[in-house]
Amino acid sequence: MTIAAEFVGVTQRFGDFTAVDGIDLEIPEGKLTTLLGPSGCGKTTSLRMLAGYSLPTAGTIKIHGVDSTTLPPEKRGLGMVFQSYALFPHMTVAQNVAYGLKIRKVGQKEIAARVSETLDLVGLGHLSASKPKKLSGGQQQRVALARAIAIRPRLLLLDEPLSNLDARLRVQMRAEIRRIQSETGLTVVLVTHDQDEALEMSDLMVLMKSGRIMQSGSPREVFANPANRFVADFLGYENFFTDKTGIFRTVRPEHLTLGAGDGERLDATVVSTAYRGVDLLVTLEAVDGAGQTVRLVADVRNGAAVEPGTRTTVTADAAHLVTLAAKE
């Protein structure tokens, strides 16, 4: 695996607040890496340090093996798509895309060719003469993407690129970005707080919390084997309990079934139910192996209605039961 960029012991402090706390991370070449986490976890700060907009308090940032920690952004040759898109309102779509090429003193003809090629890649060839104001959010997003790609960046950095789009467009753009990434072979770093987006798009998924990396790996690895309670929680695990042998475990709601079965069994009382059409969410209370009262959620499909107050046995499916290293 070739390393495109590397964080070595990188820390960022703003006054008393530590935004990024000594992270080490390798960004693989030609892959899509996502930095995932709740707001304030340090993902955007990390991206801005990689782009050169913010100087780390400590540590080193290498790009293609070269220490680039203090290199100004204009010298890094990275393409960045901002959450707000940051399109130049006084320039047309084509002028926006050409901006970085002009600075690189690319010839007029070459600029024209690359602008139209890049706009075709994002499907906006017909809007090259428009001003950004006249475009929809999704179109502006594509222009921002085209502008960043046109300079043939060493890395493409995307800061929450889809968060300002409506739900349907967002799902569509995930595939679009994936397609562009595979067509261009670009190394992409994407920052997001949306776990579905990260799971769907990433080659490498990096989960962050309070300025630290909680876990990194492929989406399959991380999803199936969350390293700790935070990661599990963030990825939608809702049932946390200590089993009879004193081990802290978790299971997703769809793998908790009402009734006795193969797996970890608990005696529980139904607290409430919520009918959602395709499934029924059943909230229960149980006393776990450590003697603690825990709240459990079962996602039941094709099951009969149950009344609150019903006492029942629930089973956490053995095949999907995850052992957590720490309670945190």
Place this chain on the structure above:
Amino acid sequence: MRRPVAATLAVLGYLIMIVPILFVVATAFSAGRTLRFPPEGFSLQWFEAAVTYDPFMESLVSSLYLAIGATALALLLGVPATIAIHRGKIPGRGLVEGLFLSPLIVPELVVGLALYQQLMIGFGLDNLTTLLLGHTALLLPYAVRVTGASLALADPAVEEAARGLGASPVRAFLTVTLPLLRPGIFSAALLGLVTSFNNVPLSLLLQDREFRTLPVTMLDYVQQSYNPRIAAMATIILAATVVIAVIAERTVGFAKIFGGINR
């Protein structure tokens, strides 16, 4: 410094804005008899000389009277007009608002000349009345524009809501709309007082022995005598302006006050 050129220009700009003011203050505390630098010694004698100098004190009182009178009149005439412009259905609303703002675009000295020539000389009006008329006309744009900015921000539906709850139109206005306008009226009043008090060009031709404004009196004084008394008077005005600026900043904020007029 990461932007050396911009920073150098900025420092130069601040020097030009601030240094002359500092020199006025330094000179005011001089113990010497003439305006020179460095001042000879330290004393408060020129402050005493300023506050016991009748032409300064009389014109100070005149200026205050004029400023308060013109501001009150401008608000009394301007606020109802603003309400009519924003809430009433008037044909050619832009034109009416433009009329109220028109004193802003004609040079004040020109307005002063017109009033002097036409009202004082041509019509025989006394100078106090003419000054009051002129200053009020000058402040009307401030009253209309600054309170208009507050009114534009207020939702007309709140007055309707008050009516729906049983308030009469007058009561709805007094209890709902007027309180919403208060910051705008306050800003306009502050701006009006300061503008009228400091005015020279409009007042210049409208002076007579009985009623003179302070800035014009000070201009005349410089022409006749060249001593720190004038610096002391200027320093007193500076101190009072600082107090007004602090009040402005604490209550409505500088930016709001100037945001209203500088569109």
Place this chain on the structure above:
Amino acid sequence: MSRKTALLLLPGLAFLAIGFLVPAVAMLVAPPGAETAAVFTRFGEMLVDPYELRIIGRTVALGLIVTALCVGLGFPIAYLLARSTSRWGGVLLALAIFPLLLSNVVRTFGWLVLLGANGAIGKLLTSTGLADEAPQLLYTPLAIVLGLTQLFLPLAIISCYSAVAQIDPGLDDAARGLGAGRTRTFWTVVVPLALPGIVVAATLVFAGSVTAYTTPYLLGGSGQRMLATQLFSYASVSVGWAAASATALIMTILVFLISGLSSLAGRKGATT
């Protein structure tokens, strides 16, 4: 229009008419003791009189210099203030706005102390040996330019500041990321986007400079007459109402001209 609306509007309009509109028009067509066309005749004469032309020329030239200085110094200040994240930004902004509340007489007076015969700058030049004797600084065009720049710089700063503050700082970041250095970012992104504010600033400063009275009176003396001081002397020593009114007309035309040009520029900027 309802009767209520009319009642709210009419007192203000009446006052405006008596206190401003009617006298302003009457001044042009009916100066006391002169014929109706006197002002316009005098106006025509002034436009070919070398003495008057010199005053008009000086007024316009100094106005242009002051405008260039105020924009050239005010824009960098506005830019640094708008982009500043430090606590001092607010203090410096207040310091830039404060002079707007302060009397012009007080502000201009400081230059007398600085530039006068016994002034600080003369002292500085002679004591450091840069000049053998204090040069004549007061009552020169330089003094007027300095005084007017001090007077109108705050106005330029707030106009530019509100324009720069509206520009998303993310645009600076985007330009930098695409390879533009600070200087290039400033000229290709910040300045074009702040242009409407710059036009407003230039208009206000120019209109203010060509009509200012206090500064040319205190710092220019009788040797450096500008339109405003000339108007006053016509009106007070009564060379004739027609001359005063005609000078007023020239001043007003200058102001209208620059306002017209700027709104034309603004309209053109909005459509492209």
